[in-house]
Amino acid sequence: MPNREMAASQRYATHSQVWGAVGMWAWILHRITGIGLVLYILLHTTLMASSLIRGSEAFNAMLTILMTNPVLHYMELLLVGAVIYHGLNGIRLLLFDIGIGFSRQKEIFWSAMAVGAAMWIYVIMIKLS
Amino acid sequence: MSSREINAKIFRYDPEVDAEPRFDEFKVPLIDNMAVLDVVMHVQNYIDKTLAFRCSCRIGMCGSCAMYINGKPRLACRTQVKSLGTNNITIMPLPNLPIIRDLATDMEPFFEKWKKIKPYYVGKSELTEPAVIRPDSGEREFIDQMLDCITCGCCYGACSMVATNEDYIGPAALNRAYTLIADKRDAIRIERINVVGRSYGVWRCHDQFNCAEVCPKKLVPTKSIQQLKKRCVLQKFGIFK
Numbered sequence: 001m002p003n004r005e006m007a008a009s010q011r012y013a014t015h016s017q018v019w020g021a022v023g024m025w026a027w028i029l030h031r032i033t034g035i036g037l038v039l040y041i042l043l044h045t046t047l048m049a050s051s052l053i054r055g056s057e058a059f060n061a062m063l064t065i066l067m068t069n070p071v072l073h074y075m076e077l078l079l080v081g082a083v084i085y086h087g088l089n090g091i092r093l094l095l096f097d098i099g100i101g102f103s104r105q106k107e108i109f110w111s112a113m114a115v116g117a118a119m120w121i122y123v124i125m126i127k128l129s
Numbered sequence: 130m131s132s133r134e135i136n137a138k139i140f141r142y143d144p145e146v147d148a149e150p151r152f153d154e155f156k157v158p159l160i161d162n163m164a165v166l167d168v169v170m171h172v173q174n175y176i177d178k179t180l181a182f183r184c185s186c187r188i189g190m191c192g193s194c195a196m197y198i199n200g201k202p203r204l205a206c207r208t209q210v211k212s213l214g215t216n217n218i219t220i221m222p223l224p225n226l227p228i229i230r231d232l233a234t235d236m237e238p239f240f241e242k243w244k245k246i247k248p249y250y251v252g253k254s255e256l257t258e259p260a261v262i263r264p265d266s267g268e269r270e271f272i273d274q275m276l277d278c279i280t281c282g283c284c285y286g287a288c289s290m291v292a293t294n295e296d297y298i299g300p301a302a303l304n305r306a307y308t309l310i311a312d313k314r315d316a317i318r319i320e321r322i323n324v325v326g327r328s329y330g331v332w333r334c335h336d337q338f339n340c341a342e343v344c345p346k347k348l349v350p351t352k353s354i355q356q357l358k359k360r361c362v363l364q365k366f367g368i369f370k
Contacts, residue, residue, distance in 0.1 A: 014140070014150075016197045016224045018287045023338035096336050099359070102352040105338050 022106050030089050033082040040079060080123050088112040132216050133159045137168050139180065140221040143230050150228075152219075153177070159210065165198050165218060166205035169232065182232035189345060192281030196232050197221040202283040204345045223286040239282050242298045246306040246324055253316040260314045272308050275353055277346045284340030284350055296329040300340035300350035303331060307353035310360060319364065326361035334358075 018024065051062035066072055092108050095101045101108050135157040142150035155172045166184055173180045184194040187206045194205040198220055199213050210218065226234035262268055284300040285291055291299050298306075306325050310318045325331050334354045341349040363369035 014197070014221055014224055016221055017289060017292065018201055018339050018342055020200060021337065021339045021342045023336065023342070024289055027335050027337045093336055096355055099355060102349050
């Protein structure tokens, strides 16, 4: 059988995945929060630096815009959530890198998420009070 | 599970005839202790003789009958219908591999990558006596466990990193590479490290554990891959020789 050509013509992507795998979702969310945080830091440093260069008044004006906008005010909660998730899952991944927890990866994930949820709820309560 | 009948929805596709795949539905009588392999065998024996699938040993050691059953790659012979918790079974071919016909996939890409890591033991020529490895040294413990791989391809089909990059060596071959590289008698460890320590090798693994999730032998290839990553780094620093 001319295997190589045969294989190419017979490739049909069934797009079947293991959708129930916790580790895969952990990775997807890790990637999304990671990219989000990088974009945030770029935006943050650009805004801060560009207004600082233009002097104290420009800086204060920029801060006033940022701090008084109600949408941005509550989006900070998303930022805190992303930092908490990315940080805690990052610790989980570091554990694997030093060879710990392979047989307990799901338990480690859910424990990290329980800690993360508690931290996030605490932050939300402070923000809303 | 009160009904005594199974509704089997089976993926059908003949690349030489069909433009698109389709699903055929079959009613199969439920027998106690029935495995999914018995379901497809019943369909082939009594309902539709043209159904294609691969199987051999029926006891989970040959690794031929891996299929995508109700959302997960599993060995059809080792998957009890009862364990699925439903009488509706959807059976598809193993993902990430070309389809020969229906449920039979072409394992060639899988074994091409298996060959890449030189999956056989190459002894050091200077060793004239058998190596002495004390049973209590623990040296073989993890290696021996990982040698249980039956190359069924379930991990390869489950890995989303294989799905998104055809060149990725995949969990099974990397796991095999680990069992050889970790063997201190192996003469070509560095050659193997050079094959696996690439972006399409160990560094493509992102610790998603899909492989461990589906392995019918309960292996954790992610752990072997981590051990390989460690050795790749140590080798770059000249510590692992």
